[in-house]
Amino acid sequence: MLKNAFLTLVALVIAIGGGGGSVWYALKVQDGVGAIRIGQWTAFPYIGTPAADPYSKARVAREGVLALGQAEGLSFVAERDSGGEPLKRECAYKIEGGFPTARFWTLYAADRSLGVVETGKPRPAALQSYQVLREPDNSVIISVGGRPAPGNWLLSNGAGTMYFVLTFYDTPIASSTGLSDVTLPQILKVGCNA
Structure with a gap:
């Protein structure tokens, strides 16, 4: 009798712990259910629509974000550079290439909660399409890092x-x-602080 109660308890702990862990992982990972990947950029195109899957709806509820509707726009998140390495704040990067047609776009560096990285400096923490300098072929090169760079620079x-x-x-x-x-810009690592 005690053996059966113990085995039932172990089964419940495994089921609840495993289920909760798998849901947490599915909501945390950027390549989750309903995601599309273009290069190193990931988006959830149905996240703000009635056709959104339950995981996308749970992601919006957990993060408390205002999801864009399908006619309003689309957000892409990159967690790795073009070489497959995780992005680090102590490294410098170049984001270069063409951007798809849009009325307006924004780019910012984010922390784990996808909030804007606090820099402690009186410099805008984001770039937007109306303020960037463009190359003759309409592509954009953006330097990201702690040291100022000529042209487009994101602190x-x-x-x-x-x-x-x-x-x-x-x-x-x-x-x-x-x-x-659609093709999105590449994220190239320039170097890291030792």
Whole structure:
């Protein structure tokens, strides 16, 4: 009798712990259910729509974010550079390439909660499409790091994990048909502080 009660308790602990752990992992990982990946950038195109899967709805509820509707825009998150290494605040990066057609876009460095990285400096923590300098072919090169750089520069200092969040507003790529031919900029590591 005691043996059966113990085995039942062990089974319940495994079931509840395993189930809770798997849900936590599914909500935390950037390549979750309903995600699309373009290069190192990941997005959840149905997150703000009635067609969103239960995990996407739970992600919005847990993080308390205002999800963009399908006609409003689409956010992409990068947690790794083009070489597959995790992004770190103590490293410098170059984000370069073309950006898809959009009325407006923003780019910022984020912490684990996808909030803007606090820099402690009176410098904007984000860049937007109306303020960047463009190359002759309309591509953009953005330097990210703790030291000022010529051209487009996004301040990121400190240490620890970092993400890049790139949000496009009023864009045709927000529809499911617009994602087939999209290319997003590369994230190249320039170097790290020792």
